[in-house]
Amino acid sequence: MHERLDPRAEPPHRAHVPDLTADGPKGRAKRTRLALGAAVADGGWTLLDHPMLALDVAGSPAFLEPDAVVVHPDGSWTVVEIKSFPMLDGSADPAKVGAAARQAAVYVLALERVAAALATDGEDDGEGGEGEDGGVHGRVPAVRHRVLLVCPKDFSNLPTAAAVDVRKQRAVTARQLTRLTRLEDIADALPEGTCFAPDRPAGELVEAVERVPATYAPDCLAACELAFHCRDRSRADGAVATLGRSVRADLGGLATVEDVLSAAHGESGDPDDPAVAALRRAAALRAEALAGLPRIPAPAGAHATETTAGAHATETTAALQGVPACP
Amino acid sequence: MSLIATLGRMEAVRAGQAQPAATVCHRRLSARPLVFVPLTTAGEAGAPLGALVGTDPDAPRLLVVAQPRDRDLRFAFLAELADVVLPYIDGFAADVEAAERTETDPETGKRIKVEAELCADAPQLIVPSRAGIDFVRLLGRSMRFRRTAEQDPETPYPAPPRVPLLGRWLTHFGERARVPGSSLLLALTDVLGLHWTTGQSSLEDQHLGALLAWIAPPDGLSGARAALRAELARGADDQLLCPPAGPATDPAFDNRLLAPAIERYDRARTALAAAEDGLEADDRLGDLTNAEKAVRDLVESRTLPTWQAVWRGLDLLRELPEGAHVADRWTRDRWSFTAHRDRVAAGEPPQPRRDDAVTAANKLASREREQARLDAQEALDDPLVMAGRRLAGEAFAGEVVDVVMAYSESKRPSPRPLITVRTADRPHLGERAKVYRSLDGRPQTAEFVGTQDAGDDAVLVLRIVDKMGRGKEPEAGSVPERGDRLCFTLFEHDQRGGAKLPDPEHTPWTHGGPPGEEAAVAETADPVTEEDVL
């Protein structure tokens, strides 16, 4: 940490590692807050092993547990993230580093809230004395925007570390957080009696989930457990975003596959609409280029409506048993 | 994604089957490729679990690491892999043809032609997916700095003799795969995705089974349903019917089948080691053999479907005729292969961990050049790709409606005919912009003179400026005639070399200065620790 992020500070000979155990996430978050305040007042290096942070997400508190937070002698804080993917010759898989950076950015945001709160506590306290909540005299401790990523080195189990700048991820996450619809608002929009309790019958649950508006895109597949369900629904609706988030950009207001195709083939749409005009030119150029090729016969019985797996992903999968999986 | 590709995806949704994204094959498909289907161990980043490898679709060689944490077993796996891959590569090294290469004369600094050897063909490695290419690079990196007992008798864990060499070759294949349009190492999902658009997103196209399901759905099934089945369907044992193409495996397989089998193998090994007499040892050896066979069977069951899928994919691709410029790019691959063969033969050290500034800049510049070359060649070879460039205003096709002879105003007038082309395309032409058409495979240049208004279509006047011979009158066939249908591009057909970079010895200080003495020292081997994964 000293070498990679703060070479000008005094080298750490020993560091405080406060005990953060407490009952429940709320208790632990409070302990963390106290420990952070104490560490700043204390000067020197402090390592918080698996602290607990609270962050307000869409109106309800979410508890986060970074691998570690280090308090520098100058009172600033750094998030430490430990990952299992290897750092090979000083570089690691960019996708995985990106994911780690996004994760760390959330911790940075949460820490910033804690820092701001500590500063206000300090002010309320007046008298310059240390408040019972560990206030820090109105000075907001800086949360560093370079986090420390710790990974196995090359092919070994030895640790190595690199500083990762998360400013961009932090800004993006902050924006997303403010834009998130408040959970309460979503709940208000649902019909009375909608219930997501896992002990409900499956059909009822599916119905409940269906009522929540969702905008599926293929990136959901890597991130969300509901993805296959949402994809089925999105495909059944013929939503163009099923084919990729970027697809929508070129299509103006056309939202479904059938709308796009009929506009492209001149069956619908306003020819003066630039999106429709571009589609028609694209369709004409494509047809011209393919004119020389033999037509592919469509598989027997295949039609778009067949892809409408509908709400019951499991049923669809079940219906497919008995057909060879790997064509 | 271009609008044409987007439309292709939607047509695929409607038709229930993938649609063509190309009318020719844009990559060289070797008559005898080496297919490599590796698996890795979950949780031990990069530790190989096994692989199927070989050139005969009916006779893959199965390699298995029964306990991936065991260094000796891993080394045995790598040695076996070397026994398959290196003879395959060597098989292409000896068959050479004479060729010419341009080099800079060290004394005069002029570009001169020198006689050189060029391998008549090159080896080709096929892996199922992009992650497979990354794994080839990882294997290459882990092996090329290893020391064998012969190189260094003191080395704590000597690698089997041919393993470092395999590492250098895999590194070369992995690096070459970064060059746009190269075919030395291909990921099948990428190549299939280049030639077909499916009714799913490009993200989902990374799943080889789903991609093939869209391209060639089994009888009576739509692509969408077949793909869904390939992705999700599980058998009675809760295992995926179509295992992932790897190298990563399905967690349900890891936990329910693989982990117990490896545990059983470990127990059998411990028991054998503890055997007290020959009779007992014989017995326990039998147990160990059975336990090992169980792991082998498991690995085979997860790789064989992918192995077959890869060959099926290759068969589908082979039905497409090869693009006209593919042979040209393959020649570059052959040069690259020949050059690496020579470096190995000359006893040069393995590729460094990190390139020096000049090498890195050179690589980057050549990749940019190759990308531009590839973009141009694919468009020229394939009307469907050209359609995308026409839609983007980077090319136009039309009919010649008028030809007027004209001459340049110099002492020896040369032909400068004016042609008028009517097109429905909307090229982005600036004043005196240069445009190119292919004349018997060579680019002929014309200059944009002006446009006439003609309602919906554009009528463009162009002046042809070259490739008409040396005489006052143009050579026969070198000037378009009225009624010809032509396609002009705004991009050049050939890529010239970019700005010349200094030799490594003259690296400017802004880029770290000349490599100096540290670079002369051979790279050291990686330190070995007890818990290495590769």
Ligand code: SF4
């Ligand atoms: S898959 Fe998940 S993230 Fe995506 S739309 Fe559905 S619920 Fe939302």
